[in-house]
Amino acid sequence: MNVQIVVMGASLGGLSALKVLLSGLQPKFPVPIAIAQHRHRDSRSDIIDFLQHYTSLEIREVEDKDSLQPGQVYFAPADYHLLIEPGYLTLSTDAPVSYARPSIDVLFESAAESYREHTVGVILTGANQDGARGAAAIKAQGGTVIVQDPRTAEGTMMPKAAISTTTADQILPLLDIAPYLSALCSLSR
Protein backbone atom coordinates (compact mmCIF):
# COMPACT_ATOMS: atom_id res chain seq x y z
CA MET A 1 0.00 0.00 0.00
CA ASN A 2 2.99 2.27 0.49
CA VAL A 3 1.88 5.13 2.75
CA GLN A 4 3.11 8.50 1.50
CA ILE A 5 1.24 10.98 3.65
CA VAL A 6 -0.36 10.98 7.08
CA VAL A 7 -2.95 13.66 7.83
CA MET A 8 -4.40 14.29 11.28
CA GLY A 9 -7.35 16.33 12.45
CA ALA A 10 -8.09 17.44 15.99
CA SER A 11 -10.25 19.98 17.73
CA LEU A 12 -11.31 20.29 21.39
CA GLY A 13 -8.79 18.39 23.50
CA GLY A 14 -6.49 18.04 20.52
CA LEU A 15 -3.35 19.37 22.10
CA SER A 16 -3.15 16.78 24.83
CA ALA A 17 -4.09 14.05 22.35
CA LEU A 18 -1.42 15.19 19.88
CA LYS A 19 1.09 15.35 22.69
CA VAL A 20 0.49 11.68 23.44
CA LEU A 21 0.37 10.65 19.80
CA LEU A 22 3.47 12.50 18.60
CA SER A 23 5.55 11.45 21.59
CA GLY A 24 4.78 7.83 20.71
CA LEU A 25 6.12 8.00 17.15
CA GLN A 26 9.55 6.66 16.33
CA PRO A 27 12.30 9.26 15.78
CA LYS A 28 12.81 8.54 12.09
CA PHE A 29 9.21 8.39 11.06
CA PRO A 30 9.31 7.48 7.36
CA VAL A 31 6.41 9.63 6.11
CA PRO A 32 5.44 13.33 6.27
CA ILE A 33 2.65 14.21 8.73
CA ALA A 34 0.28 17.16 8.25
CA ILE A 35 -1.98 18.32 11.06
CA ALA A 36 -5.05 20.54 11.17
CA GLN A 37 -5.82 21.45 14.77
CA HIS A 38 -8.66 23.90 15.30
CA ARG A 39 -7.28 26.95 17.02
CA HIS A 40 -8.16 30.56 17.65
CA ARG A 41 -7.39 32.77 14.68
CA ASP A 42 -5.06 34.97 16.70
CA SER A 43 -3.17 32.11 18.30
CA ARG A 44 0.51 32.12 17.52
CA SER A 45 3.13 29.44 17.33
CA ASP A 46 3.34 28.68 21.08
CA ILE A 47 1.24 25.57 20.42
CA ILE A 48 4.09 24.26 18.34
CA ASP A 49 6.71 25.12 20.96
CA PHE A 50 4.59 23.21 23.45
CA LEU A 51 4.24 20.10 21.28
CA GLN A 52 7.89 20.18 20.26
CA HIS A 53 8.86 19.29 23.84
CA TYR A 54 7.27 15.89 23.43
CA THR A 55 8.72 14.65 20.17
CA SER A 56 12.04 14.44 18.38
CA LEU A 57 10.27 14.86 15.05
CA GLU A 58 10.59 18.44 13.87
CA ILE A 59 7.28 20.32 13.99
CA ARG A 60 6.93 23.24 11.65
CA GLU A 61 4.20 25.79 11.21
CA VAL A 62 3.56 25.60 7.49
CA GLU A 63 4.78 28.25 5.13
CA ASP A 64 3.17 28.24 1.74
CA LYS A 65 4.63 25.70 -0.73
CA ASP A 66 6.74 23.92 1.89
CA SER A 67 7.89 20.65 0.37
CA LEU A 68 6.79 17.43 2.05
CA GLN A 69 9.66 15.60 3.74
CA PRO A 70 9.54 12.29 5.63
CA GLY A 71 9.64 12.62 9.39
CA GLN A 72 8.55 16.26 9.32
CA VAL A 73 5.40 17.34 11.10
CA TYR A 74 3.55 20.16 9.35
CA PHE A 75 1.15 22.19 11.44
CA ALA A 76 -1.59 24.30 9.85
CA PRO A 77 -1.17 28.00 10.72
CA ALA A 78 -4.02 29.78 12.50
CA ASP A 79 -6.67 31.17 10.16
CA TYR A 80 -5.41 29.40 6.99
CA HIS A 81 -6.62 26.25 5.30
CA LEU A 82 -3.87 23.72 4.72
CA LEU A 83 -4.00 21.69 1.51
CA ILE A 84 -1.85 18.87 0.16
CA GLU A 85 -0.48 18.93 -3.38
CA PRO A 86 1.70 16.14 -4.78
CA GLY A 87 5.02 16.78 -3.01
CA TYR A 88 4.21 20.07 -1.32
CA LEU A 89 1.73 22.09 0.74
CA THR A 90 -0.49 25.03 -0.13
CA LEU A 91 -2.31 27.50 2.10
CA SER A 92 -5.46 29.46 1.43
CA THR A 93 -7.77 31.91 3.13
CA ASP A 94 -10.89 30.68 1.40
CA ALA A 95 -13.96 31.02 3.60
CA PRO A 96 -14.07 28.76 6.67
CA VAL A 97 -15.62 25.34 6.02
CA SER A 98 -18.13 24.34 8.71
CA TYR A 99 -16.93 27.36 10.69
CA ALA A 100 -13.37 26.04 10.71
CA ARG A 101 -10.16 27.42 9.24
CA PRO A 102 -8.01 25.36 9.16
CA SER A 103 -10.63 22.83 8.15
CA ILE A 104 -9.90 19.14 8.65
CA ASP A 105 -12.17 18.25 5.71
CA VAL A 106 -10.18 20.51 3.41
CA LEU A 107 -6.88 18.97 4.49
CA PHE A 108 -8.14 15.39 4.22
CA GLU A 109 -9.92 15.86 0.89
CA SER A 110 -6.86 17.45 -0.71
CA ALA A 111 -4.64 14.65 0.62
CA ALA A 112 -7.03 12.04 -0.75
CA GLU A 113 -6.93 13.66 -4.17
CA SER A 114 -3.17 14.08 -4.28
CA TYR A 115 -2.10 10.77 -2.72
CA ARG A 116 -5.19 8.59 -3.12
CA GLU A 117 -4.68 5.12 -1.62
CA HIS A 118 -1.31 6.18 -0.21
CA THR A 119 -3.07 8.44 2.30
CA VAL A 120 -3.64 7.72 5.98
CA GLY A 121 -6.07 9.95 7.88
CA VAL A 122 -6.31 10.12 11.67
CA ILE A 123 -9.35 11.67 13.36
CA LEU A 124 -8.81 12.64 16.98
CA THR A 125 -10.87 14.26 19.70
CA GLY A 126 -13.25 17.14 18.98
CA ALA A 127 -16.67 18.59 19.68
CA ASN A 128 -17.88 19.07 16.11
CA GLN A 129 -18.17 17.07 12.91
CA ASP A 130 -15.24 18.40 10.95
CA GLY A 131 -13.19 15.65 9.35
CA ALA A 132 -16.03 13.20 8.75
CA ARG A 133 -16.38 14.15 5.09
CA GLY A 134 -12.63 14.22 4.69
CA ALA A 135 -12.28 10.76 6.18
CA ALA A 136 -14.92 9.50 3.78
CA ALA A 137 -12.98 11.05 0.89
CA ILE A 138 -9.84 9.18 1.95
CA LYS A 139 -11.77 5.92 2.12
CA ALA A 140 -13.32 6.58 -1.30
CA GLN A 141 -9.81 6.81 -2.77
CA GLY A 142 -8.76 3.56 -1.15
CA GLY A 143 -6.75 5.13 1.67
CA THR A 144 -6.73 4.22 5.36
CA VAL A 145 -8.70 5.90 8.15
CA ILE A 146 -7.91 5.61 11.85
CA VAL A 147 -10.26 7.08 14.43
CA GLN A 148 -9.56 7.68 18.09
CA ASP A 149 -11.86 5.54 20.20
CA PRO A 150 -14.47 8.04 21.43
CA ARG A 151 -14.24 6.50 24.90
CA THR A 152 -10.67 7.76 25.14
CA ALA A 153 -11.47 11.18 23.64
CA GLU A 154 -12.12 14.42 25.49
CA GLY A 155 -14.49 15.43 22.70
CA THR A 156 -16.48 12.43 21.48
CA MET A 157 -18.50 14.08 18.73
CA MET A 158 -15.77 14.32 16.11
CA PRO A 159 -14.63 10.70 16.26
CA LYS A 160 -18.25 9.55 16.43
CA ALA A 161 -19.15 11.59 13.36
CA ALA A 162 -16.27 10.05 11.42
CA ILE A 163 -17.24 6.56 12.51
CA SER A 164 -20.84 7.01 11.45
CA THR A 165 -19.98 8.67 8.13
CA THR A 166 -17.45 6.18 6.86
CA THR A 167 -16.05 2.73 7.56
CA ALA A 168 -12.95 3.38 9.62
CA ASP A 169 -10.18 0.83 9.24
CA GLN A 170 -9.26 1.12 12.90
CA ILE A 171 -10.91 2.58 15.97
CA LEU A 172 -8.13 2.75 18.52
CA PRO A 173 -7.57 4.01 22.05
CA LEU A 174 -5.36 7.09 21.95
CA LEU A 175 -2.34 5.24 23.30
CA ASP A 176 -2.45 2.62 20.55
CA ILE A 177 -2.53 5.01 17.61
CA ALA A 178 1.19 5.85 17.51
CA PRO A 179 2.41 2.22 17.54
CA TYR A 180 -0.16 1.30 14.92
CA LEU A 181 0.88 4.21 12.67
CA SER A 182 4.56 3.40 13.09
CA ALA A 183 3.99 -0.19 12.07
CA LEU A 184 1.71 0.74 9.19
CA CYS A 185 4.06 3.32 7.72
CA SER A 186 7.26 1.32 8.18
CA LEU A 187 5.91 -2.02 7.01
CA SER A 188 4.50 -0.61 3.85
CA ARG A 189 7.78 0.84 2.69
Add this chain to the structure above:
Amino acid sequence: MTTSEPSPTKMQPTLEDIEIQLLLEGIYQYYGFDFRNYAMSSLKRRIRGIMQAEGLTRVSALQDRILHDRQCFDRFMVSVTVNVTSMFRDPSFFLAFRQKVVPLLRTYPYIRIWHAGCSAGQEVYSMAILLQEEGLYNRCRIYATDSNELVLAKAQSGIYPLELMQDYTQLYLKAGGRRSFSEYYTAAYDSAIFRASLKENIIFSQHNLATDRSFNEFNVILCRNVLIYFDPILQRRVHQLFYESLCTFGILGLGRQESLRLSPYEKQYEVLAKGEKLYRRLS
Protein backbone atom coordinates in the same frame (compact mmCIF):
# COMPACT_ATOMS: atom_id res chain seq x y z
CA MET B 1 12.46 -1.38 4.78
CA THR B 2 13.81 1.84 3.32
CA THR B 3 13.47 5.42 4.45
CA SER B 4 14.07 7.04 1.09
CA GLU B 5 12.13 10.16 0.26
CA PRO B 6 8.58 9.56 -0.77
CA SER B 7 8.70 10.64 -4.36
CA PRO B 8 5.13 11.65 -5.04
CA THR B 9 3.79 8.81 -7.10
CA LYS B 10 2.87 10.03 -10.53
CA MET B 11 -0.88 9.71 -10.56
CA GLN B 12 -3.01 9.36 -13.63
CA PRO B 13 -4.98 12.59 -13.96
CA THR B 14 -8.67 12.09 -13.28
CA LEU B 15 -11.27 13.04 -15.85
CA GLU B 16 -12.07 16.06 -13.71
CA ASP B 17 -8.40 17.11 -13.73
CA ILE B 18 -8.41 16.96 -17.52
CA GLU B 19 -11.66 18.93 -17.75
CA ILE B 20 -10.25 21.62 -15.45
CA GLN B 21 -7.15 21.96 -17.63
CA LEU B 22 -9.39 22.35 -20.68
CA LEU B 23 -11.56 24.92 -18.90
CA LEU B 24 -8.54 27.01 -17.89
CA GLU B 25 -7.06 26.74 -21.36
CA GLY B 26 -10.35 27.89 -22.89
CA ILE B 27 -10.64 30.84 -20.52
CA TYR B 28 -7.08 31.85 -21.28
CA GLN B 29 -7.51 31.65 -25.02
CA TYR B 30 -10.89 33.31 -25.17
CA TYR B 31 -10.86 35.84 -22.32
CA GLY B 32 -7.10 36.25 -21.77
CA PHE B 33 -7.12 35.48 -18.04
CA ASP B 34 -4.50 32.90 -17.16
CA PHE B 35 -5.35 30.64 -14.23
CA ARG B 36 -3.33 27.71 -15.56
CA ASN B 37 -0.64 28.01 -12.91
CA TYR B 38 -2.79 28.62 -9.89
CA ALA B 39 -2.37 26.24 -6.93
CA MET B 40 -4.53 23.36 -8.11
CA SER B 41 -5.88 22.00 -4.83
CA SER B 42 -7.48 25.23 -3.71
CA LEU B 43 -8.48 26.31 -7.23
CA LYS B 44 -10.30 23.00 -7.71
CA ARG B 45 -12.35 23.61 -4.56
CA ARG B 46 -13.43 27.02 -5.78
CA ILE B 47 -14.31 25.68 -9.24
CA ARG B 48 -16.46 23.02 -7.58
CA GLY B 49 -18.15 25.72 -5.51
CA ILE B 50 -18.92 27.64 -8.71
CA MET B 51 -20.34 24.50 -10.34
CA GLN B 52 -22.60 24.02 -7.38
CA ALA B 53 -23.78 27.62 -7.52
CA GLU B 54 -24.46 27.23 -11.25
CA GLY B 55 -26.31 23.97 -10.65
CA LEU B 56 -23.86 21.98 -12.79
CA THR B 57 -22.25 18.63 -12.12
CA ARG B 58 -19.55 18.55 -14.78
CA VAL B 59 -16.66 20.90 -15.44
CA SER B 60 -17.27 20.47 -19.18
CA ALA B 61 -20.74 21.90 -18.73
CA LEU B 62 -19.28 24.83 -16.82
CA GLN B 63 -16.79 25.36 -19.63
CA ASP B 64 -19.62 25.44 -22.15
CA ARG B 65 -21.49 28.05 -20.14
CA ILE B 66 -18.46 30.21 -19.38
CA LEU B 67 -17.32 30.34 -23.00
CA HIS B 68 -20.76 31.10 -24.39
CA ASP B 69 -22.21 33.33 -21.71
CA ARG B 70 -20.25 36.41 -20.69
CA GLN B 71 -22.31 36.85 -17.54
CA CYS B 72 -21.39 33.39 -16.39
CA PHE B 73 -17.75 34.27 -16.95
CA ASP B 74 -18.23 37.42 -14.85
CA ARG B 75 -19.69 35.32 -12.04
CA PHE B 76 -16.78 32.94 -12.37
CA MET B 77 -14.34 35.84 -12.01
CA VAL B 78 -16.01 36.94 -8.79
CA SER B 79 -15.67 33.53 -7.17
CA VAL B 80 -12.52 32.05 -8.60
CA THR B 81 -10.14 34.25 -6.63
CA VAL B 82 -10.05 34.77 -2.89
CA ASN B 83 -10.46 38.43 -2.07
CA VAL B 84 -10.55 38.32 1.73
CA THR B 85 -8.72 41.29 3.13
CA SER B 86 -8.74 43.70 6.02
CA MET B 87 -7.23 46.97 7.11
CA PHE B 88 -3.96 46.49 8.98
CA ARG B 89 -4.13 42.75 8.38
CA ASP B 90 -1.51 41.16 10.64
CA PRO B 91 -0.93 44.44 12.51
CA SER B 92 2.57 43.45 13.59
CA PHE B 93 3.57 43.69 9.93
CA PHE B 94 2.51 47.33 9.80
CA LEU B 95 4.15 48.02 13.14
CA ALA B 96 7.42 46.60 11.81
CA PHE B 97 6.95 48.65 8.65
CA ARG B 98 6.69 51.80 10.77
CA GLN B 99 9.73 50.91 12.83
CA LYS B 100 12.05 49.39 10.25
CA VAL B 101 11.02 50.64 6.82
CA VAL B 102 9.84 54.20 7.47
CA PRO B 103 13.30 55.36 8.67
CA LEU B 104 14.78 54.05 5.41
CA LEU B 105 12.13 55.77 3.33
CA ARG B 106 12.79 59.11 5.02
CA THR B 107 16.10 59.29 3.17
CA TYR B 108 14.35 59.28 -0.23
CA PRO B 109 13.01 62.45 -1.84
CA TYR B 110 10.45 60.48 -3.81
CA ILE B 111 8.95 57.09 -3.00
CA ARG B 112 7.19 54.67 -5.32
CA ILE B 113 5.12 51.90 -3.74
CA TRP B 114 3.35 49.01 -5.46
CA HIS B 115 0.56 47.00 -3.84
CA ALA B 116 0.24 43.95 -6.10
CA GLY B 117 -3.06 42.13 -5.54
CA CYS B 118 -4.60 44.91 -3.43
CA SER B 119 -8.09 43.40 -3.48
CA ALA B 120 -10.74 45.89 -2.27
CA GLY B 121 -8.05 48.31 -1.14
CA GLN B 122 -7.97 48.05 2.65
CA GLU B 123 -4.24 47.31 2.62
CA VAL B 124 -3.58 50.39 0.49
CA TYR B 125 -5.60 52.75 2.70
CA SER B 126 -3.83 51.29 5.72
CA MET B 127 -0.52 52.18 4.14
CA ALA B 128 -1.75 55.66 3.18
CA ILE B 129 -2.78 56.30 6.79
CA LEU B 130 0.55 55.07 8.09
CA LEU B 131 2.47 57.25 5.64
CA GLN B 132 0.38 60.32 6.46
CA GLU B 133 1.04 59.84 10.16
CA GLU B 134 4.74 59.51 9.48
CA GLY B 135 4.73 62.66 7.33
CA LEU B 136 5.84 60.82 4.22
CA TYR B 137 2.66 60.63 2.21
CA ASN B 138 3.32 63.73 0.13
CA ARG B 139 6.47 62.18 -1.26
CA CYS B 140 4.76 58.95 -2.23
CA ARG B 141 3.12 57.60 -5.28
CA ILE B 142 1.21 54.41 -4.56
CA TYR B 143 0.27 52.01 -7.35
CA ALA B 144 -2.56 49.72 -6.31
CA THR B 145 -3.20 46.88 -8.72
CA ASP B 146 -5.30 43.77 -8.93
CA SER B 147 -6.33 41.47 -11.77
CA ASN B 148 -9.96 41.66 -10.72
CA GLU B 149 -11.80 44.78 -11.90
CA LEU B 150 -14.63 44.38 -9.46
CA VAL B 151 -12.52 44.53 -6.33
CA LEU B 152 -10.48 47.31 -7.89
CA ALA B 153 -13.64 49.39 -8.29
CA LYS B 154 -14.33 48.92 -4.58
CA ALA B 155 -10.78 49.90 -3.79
CA GLN B 156 -11.18 53.06 -5.80
CA SER B 157 -14.35 54.01 -3.98
CA GLY B 158 -12.75 53.72 -0.55
CA ILE B 159 -16.12 52.88 0.99
CA TYR B 160 -16.47 49.97 3.40
CA PRO B 161 -19.20 48.60 5.65
CA LEU B 162 -19.39 50.66 8.82
CA GLU B 163 -19.72 47.53 10.94
CA LEU B 164 -16.13 46.61 10.14
CA MET B 165 -14.74 49.77 11.73
CA GLN B 166 -14.67 48.40 15.24
CA ASP B 167 -12.37 45.57 14.18
CA TYR B 168 -10.30 47.86 12.01
CA THR B 169 -9.86 50.29 14.90
CA GLN B 170 -8.40 47.55 17.06
CA LEU B 171 -6.03 46.48 14.29
CA TYR B 172 -5.05 50.10 13.62
CA LEU B 173 -4.05 50.52 17.26
CA LYS B 174 -2.11 47.25 17.30
CA ALA B 175 -0.32 48.44 14.18
CA GLY B 176 0.98 51.47 16.05
CA GLY B 177 -1.73 53.94 15.03
CA ARG B 178 -1.40 57.31 16.75
CA ARG B 179 -4.73 59.01 16.35
CA SER B 180 -8.34 58.24 16.65
CA PHE B 181 -9.11 55.91 13.74
CA SER B 182 -12.49 57.58 13.18
CA GLU B 183 -10.66 60.69 11.93
CA TYR B 184 -10.00 58.83 8.70
CA TYR B 185 -13.56 58.21 7.62
CA THR B 186 -17.03 59.69 7.61
CA ALA B 187 -19.94 57.51 8.58
CA ALA B 188 -22.92 57.68 6.24
CA TYR B 189 -25.78 55.28 6.89
CA ASP B 190 -24.04 51.93 7.17
CA SER B 191 -20.94 52.90 5.23
CA ALA B 192 -17.58 54.32 6.19
CA ILE B 193 -16.27 56.67 3.51
CA PHE B 194 -12.53 57.13 3.77
CA ARG B 195 -11.06 60.62 3.52
CA ALA B 196 -10.36 61.68 -0.05
CA SER B 197 -6.93 62.99 0.94
CA LEU B 198 -5.84 59.38 1.48
CA LYS B 199 -6.47 58.69 -2.20
CA GLU B 200 -4.65 61.70 -3.61
CA ASN B 201 -1.44 59.86 -4.40
CA ILE B 202 -2.89 56.45 -5.18
CA ILE B 203 -3.21 55.18 -8.73
CA PHE B 204 -5.56 52.22 -9.11
CA SER B 205 -5.15 50.05 -12.16
CA GLN B 206 -5.67 46.57 -13.45
CA HIS B 207 -2.54 44.42 -13.60
CA ASN B 208 -2.30 40.68 -13.88
CA LEU B 209 0.73 39.12 -12.25
CA ALA B 210 0.39 36.00 -14.38
CA THR B 211 0.53 37.77 -17.72
CA ASP B 212 1.55 41.44 -17.41
CA ARG B 213 5.06 42.88 -17.36
CA SER B 214 6.75 45.18 -14.91
CA PHE B 215 5.58 48.78 -15.35
CA ASN B 216 7.95 50.81 -13.18
CA GLU B 217 10.76 50.69 -10.67
CA PHE B 218 9.71 50.72 -7.03
CA ASN B 219 11.14 51.45 -3.61
CA VAL B 220 8.54 49.22 -1.97
CA ILE B 221 6.52 46.29 -3.29
CA LEU B 222 3.86 44.68 -1.11
CA CYS B 223 2.31 41.45 -2.33
CA ARG B 224 0.59 39.74 0.56
CA ASN B 225 -1.60 36.67 0.47
CA VAL B 226 -1.60 36.54 -3.31
CA LEU B 227 1.29 34.19 -4.08
CA ILE B 228 -0.28 31.43 -1.97
CA TYR B 229 -2.85 31.04 -4.76
CA PHE B 230 -0.12 30.34 -7.34
CA ASP B 231 1.76 27.11 -7.99
CA PRO B 232 5.57 27.03 -7.60
CA ILE B 233 6.18 27.76 -11.28
CA LEU B 234 4.09 30.93 -11.30
CA GLN B 235 5.47 31.98 -7.92
CA ARG B 236 8.98 31.80 -9.31
CA ARG B 237 7.96 33.91 -12.31
CA VAL B 238 6.31 36.54 -10.13
CA HIS B 239 9.33 36.67 -7.83
CA GLN B 240 11.43 37.33 -10.92
CA LEU B 241 9.08 40.17 -11.80
CA PHE B 242 9.34 41.66 -8.30
CA TYR B 243 13.11 41.45 -8.28
CA GLU B 244 13.27 43.23 -11.61
CA SER B 245 10.80 45.86 -10.45
CA LEU B 246 12.59 46.73 -7.20
CA CYS B 247 15.39 49.25 -7.08
CA THR B 248 18.54 48.35 -5.15
CA PHE B 249 17.74 48.50 -1.43
CA GLY B 250 14.06 48.31 -2.31
CA ILE B 251 11.69 46.64 0.16
CA LEU B 252 9.56 43.57 -0.49
CA GLY B 253 6.70 42.67 1.87
CA LEU B 254 4.95 39.30 1.73
CA GLY B 255 2.06 37.66 3.63
CA ARG B 256 2.41 36.12 7.08
CA GLN B 257 2.88 32.53 5.85
CA GLU B 258 4.75 33.32 2.64
CA SER B 259 8.47 33.30 1.97
CA LEU B 260 11.21 33.99 -0.55
CA ARG B 261 12.08 30.33 -0.75
CA LEU B 262 10.89 30.00 -4.33
CA SER B 263 12.45 33.22 -5.50
CA PRO B 264 15.41 32.70 -7.83
CA TYR B 265 16.90 35.71 -5.99
CA GLU B 266 16.42 34.64 -2.39
CA LYS B 267 20.09 35.27 -1.65
CA GLN B 268 19.90 38.81 -2.98
CA TYR B 269 17.59 39.86 -0.16
CA GLU B 270 18.12 40.39 3.54
CA VAL B 271 15.50 40.01 6.26
CA LEU B 272 14.57 43.43 7.60
CA ALA B 273 12.48 42.52 10.61
CA LYS B 274 12.72 39.20 12.40
CA GLY B 275 9.44 37.34 12.41
CA GLU B 276 7.92 39.60 9.77
CA LYS B 277 7.94 39.05 6.03
CA LEU B 278 9.83 42.22 5.19
CA TYR B 279 12.91 41.94 3.00
CA ARG B 280 15.38 44.34 1.45
CA ARG B 281 16.94 43.82 -1.94
CA LEU B 282 20.69 44.11 -1.63
CA SER B 283 22.03 43.83 -5.14
